[in-house]
Amino acid sequence: xxAVISNIIEGSIADDLKLNIGDEILTINGNHINDIVDYxxxxxxxxxxxxxRSDNETLIFEIEKDxxxxxxxxxxxxxxxxxxxxxxxxxxxxEKQLPKTMRKTLFLRDDDYRLSFLNGNYITMANLTQEDIKxxxxxxxxxxxxxxxxxxxxxxEKIIGRKFKPVLETIxxxxxxGIQLHTQxxxxxxxxxxxxxxxxxxxxxxxxxxILSLAxxxxxxxxxxxxxxxxxxxxxxxxxxxxxxITEKQKNLKKKLGTNFVWASDEFYIKAKRExxxxxxxxxxxxxxxxxxxxxxxxxxxxxxxxxxxxxxxKTKKSFTLITGVSFYPYLKEIISGITNDQxxxxxxxxxxxxxxxxxxxxxxxxxxxxxxxxxxxEIGDYLVIPEVCLLEDELFLDDLTxxxxxxxxxxxxxxxxxxxxxxxxxxxxxx
Ligand code: SF4
Numbered sequence: 001x002x003a004v005i006s007n008i009i010e011g012s013i014a015d016d017l018k019l020n021i022g023d024e025i026l027t028i029n030g031n032h033i034n035d036i037v038d039y040x041x042x043x044x045x046x047x048x049x050x051x052x053r054s055d056n057e058t059l060i061f062e063i064e065k066d067x068x069x070x071x072x073x074x075x076x077x078x079x080x081x082x083x084x085x086x087x088x089x090x091x092x093x094x095e096k097q098l099p100k101t102m103r104k105t106l107f108l109r110d111d112d113y114r115l116s117f118l119n120g121n122y123i124t125m126a127n128l129t130q131e132d133i134k135x136x137x138x139x140x141x142x143x144x145x146x147x148x149x150x151x152x153x154x155x156x157e158k159i160i161g162r163k164f165k166p167v168l169e170t171i172x173x174x175x176x177x178g179i180q181l182h183t184q185x186x187x188x189x190x191x192x193x194x195x196x197x198x199x200x201x202x203x204x205x206x207x208x209x210x211i212l213s214l215a216x217x218x219x220x221x222x223x224x225x226x227x228x229x230x231x232x233x234x235x236x237x238x239x240x241x242x243x244x245x246i247t248e249k250q251k252n253l254k255k256k257l258g259t260n261f262v263w264a265s266d267e268f269y270i271k272a273k274r275e276x277x278x279x280x281x282x283x284x285x286x287x288x289x290x291x292x293x294x295x296x297x298x299x300x301x302x303x304x305x306x307x308x309x310x311x312x313x314x315k316t317k318k319s320f321t322l323i324t325g326v327s328f329y330p331y332l333k334e335i336i337s338g339i340t341n342d343q344x345x346x347x348x349x350x351x352x353x354x355x356x357x358x359x360x361x362x363x364x365x366x367x368x369x370x371x372x373x374x375x376x377x378x379e380i381g382d383y384l385v386i387p388e389v390c391l392l393e394d395e396l397f398l399d400d401l402t403x404x405x406x407x408x409x410x411x412x413x414x415x416x417x418x419x420x421x422x423x424x425x426x427x428x429x430x431x432x
Pocket of ligand 1: 092095110160
């Protein structure tokens with residue numbers, strides 16, 4: 001991988017310099033450019049010198065510009081050198097719970113602080129070198145997203161399966177230089193979720209606001225766990241215990257810090273059969289990508305839109321089948337039951353995850369073959385709505401089936417549902 005140009009914005013500095021798609025940026029001001037962060041950091045100057053490889057020729061350009069002027073270049077990738085992989089061996093690693101026949105890219109175990117900064121990917125920090133830490137501080141790569149699991153180094157070593165510097169030492173180093181962190185604990189019943197969780201919350205909350213938040217998510221287990229330590233899935237009772245700890249801590253932290261600081265993922269409430277907290281509980285929803293408040297946020301949007309749907313004039317009658325994961329089904333069912341506009345009908349079907357096993361109930365891990373098998377004898381109506389979250393890029397499911405495969409197998413037309421129901425309804429009600 002290298003800094004290969006994939007697009008040049010018309011009228012930009014790069015356009016004026018007549019750079020081409022396929023050209024490669026080698027250095028900026030003599031510095032090697034390893035990723036998009038390096039690129040952005042190094043172009044922030046009033047005078048820059050860039051070295052470019054174009055058609056086997058090396059060219060040097062001197063550029064005078066305003067300090068924060070962009071060059072108008074887009075790249076094929078955001079990481080130009082090698083992706084940093086984890087070298088860890090976590091007892092719950094999802095990659096190790098996949099069938100061996102799955103596509104190679106799913107087995108890529110990244111643990112790259114640059115992706116943590118750019119995309120919010122969680123890292124263990126176990127592979128951070130002194131150079132990496134120096135760079136994070138110099139380039140202010142903040143906030144980062146860090147998997148803590150526990151602040152007890154011996155236990156953490158057992159959980160992530162490799163040796164590392166004491167985790168608080170790295171946290172101290174980063175936070176004392178102004179780097180903020182969002183953190184998470186992947187909770188495993190009986191391993192890091194009782195006294196140990198209390199200790200982790202107490203320790204990390206002392207770093208607030210340098211540590212901005214702590215998400216507690218339950219371990220995900222598929223039916224392909226082989227030669228891995230035994231971990232039991234969460235039950236109603238064990239999920240309730242975790243929620244009790246978190247709720248108690250939130251009460252104290254809210255008083256002390258003005259923030260809940262620690263949040264349990266939606267899955268804990270669903271497993272524990274407890275009501276989801278209200279909208280304000282999630283404050284700025286800073287860990288929504290991690291499943292913290294995702295359902296509440298969806299429901300808040302959905303409730304606003306239902307009235308509008310019911311009052312809307314829809315010329316032609318249409319019928320849709322909507323699919324969802326088992327855990328989200330009751331929430332969506334309640335929303336759908338509020339639709340009284342008889343020009344539009346919905347048939348909601350929960351898809352059981354036969355592919356990964358029935359302990360997996362989230363919508364995001366639904367595979368194409370389960371949709372085909374479970375809908376093949378059902379009346380679908382005019383369209384089948386598949387949530388976008390089930391798909392990787394190129395409309396591909398985790399099991400390599402495509403949206404076109406589903407359309408062909410079920411002889412139906414598919415519409416991709418958006419994360420918010422209001423956006424999905426805009427698409428559905430605008431179909432001619
Ligand atoms: S850090 Fe752990 S969970 Fe993440 S990819 Fe590596 S082994 Fe898997």
